[in-house]
Amino acid sequence: MSLATHWRDLWQRRFFRWIDKRAPRARQIGLDRNNLYIFPNRNGLLFLGLIVIIWLLGTNYQNNLILALAYLMISLFVVSIHHTFGNLSGVKVRFISAQPTFAGEAAVFVLELETAHKRGSETIELGWQGSERQTISLNPREPLRVSLPAPSHRRGYLQPGRLLVQSSFPLGIIRCWSWLNLEAVALVYPQPIAIEEPYHQNTSGREEGGxxxxxxxxxxxxxxxxxxxxxxxxxxxxxxxxxxxxxxxxxxxxxxxxxxxxxxxxxxxxxxxxxxxxxxxxxxxxxxxxxxxxxxxxxxxxxxxxxxxxxxxxxxxxxxxxxxxxxxxxxxxx
Incomplete structure (x- = not known):
């Protein structure tokens, strides 16, 4: 394991312990300011860099039109923060059920999402930690059920880990996300493997036609x-x-x-x-x-x-x- 990977895993464990105190495990979780996190993504950082360059050019050449463009871009950046947060705030995520599966196959977890936003919630990405993600959109007051697969490796009880819920709507320069610790468990059957046929010894076999x-x-x-x-x-x-x-x-x-x-x-x-x-x-x-x-x-x-x-x-x-x-x-x- 590289040093960078070690520090990333260490930071992630500490971050998860911190968010577990703010959003304890539950079967249903609502997204709000207590469990939503927001920060510029890569496109947002490039957008900020472009603002700085335009502002420096406007200042250097004393061009009010260029400065006005920089201030407009700053306004769009600030407004985007509010809209991106509002897009996820008020969304409720509830664990419904999990379909049993065999070891080595994907277990399917059924979740229900609903938004209280009057205009709905757009372009929401969902995915278990380390698994593929799905993108959905929610209409106001219309619950939507989503099936999310999670890989299984051994028999027993499968807990898929934390659920990532994130969105960069509307401009794609601000990332708002949350890691939800749902009470989701699926039963995993043993992997079927062909072996010799079992038998059942019975001392009264003569009488039973054994x-x-x-x-x-x-x-x-x-x-x-x-x-x-x-x-x-x-x-x-x-x-x-x-x-x-x-x-x-x-x-x-x-x-x-x-x-x-x-x-x-x-x-x-x-x-x-x-x-x-x-x-x-x-x-x-x-x-x-x-x-x-x-x-x-x-x-x-x-x-x-x-x-x-x-x-x-x-x-x-x-x-x-x-x-x-x-x-x-x-x-x-x-």
Whole structure:
């Protein structure tokens, strides 16, 4: 990290701590003089430089017409400050909802904006910190809903960070902006990854029409010994009775129902969750009833969008604490 980047990040953290005291986190925030900041942008600084040059020329040549032009430009600059601030002042931003998504995909947050300005608010830019921005315009007293995407990288709860609201209307030489800390959270499901199909062991599989796999704990019979068979499986009793050398066979019975069983997999936690997510989607597409068996949670086999959402939500929230909401947060600020 370069020295310039380090100082920029340090200044940004301190600035955000300062604005959080002035505009605490809330579900709905109104823009006013307490949370709006205004300063000339690059075009504005060039405009000021041009004013200085024109004023120096008018003073040097004692030309009243050139001086009048400089004073006119100064007047436009001052008036632009008031109009740019008024364009954002009175705008209310409210978090509506967030659509769940899978890790690695963009989560969509739905916001509602409304302006109290009698002529509306023009050319407002919106965007989460580090994400792409959208430009909108608001009509007076007409709420507008906007969908803003934010990238996700891992399962769990996604908090998109601060929302940038800014505008340079009407002349493009003054920037008015605010960083809003909304109570916006989206649920991110595990990324579906294909792994071996999970199974659910059931000791009463015989009665329920279950299937069997060799190598379990239930004795199924004897077969002739083959080189390489485990010594512990040799039927020593039959061998002692001079009946020959035999090997005991075992089989375990598994439920005929499809189960997303946590204990049937051997992968690491996140890969297990991704695999269970993959098979949940697969069973739902194939219309095969499936259940979920996690530590401290069991969902009986079923089908349908509601059941799928319950399964995916359980996988997304596995071993995670709910997102914390600061005590300073309110339903409305501003």
């Amino acid at each position: 299937t069997s796999r060799r190598g379990g704990d239930d004795f199924s019979g004897l077969r002739e010994y083959q080189a390489g068979d485990p010594i512990k499986h040799i039927a020593w009793k039959q061998f002692a009775q001079h009946k020959g050398l035999f090997t005991k066979e075992y089989e375990a019975y598994f439920s005929a129902d499809k189960w997303l069983d946590w204990y049937s997999l051997n992968q690491l936690q996140e890969l297990r969750l991704s695999g269970l997510c993959y098979w949940a989607l697969h069973y739902e597409r194939q219309q095969i009833p499936y259940g979920l068996a996690l530590p401290e949670l069991t969902l009986e086999p079923a089908l349908g969008e509601t059941h799928l959402q319950r399964v995916l939500t359980a996988l997304a929230q596995f071993n995670l604490e709910p997102p914390s909401i600061p005590t300073a947060g309110k339903d409305y600020v501003g």
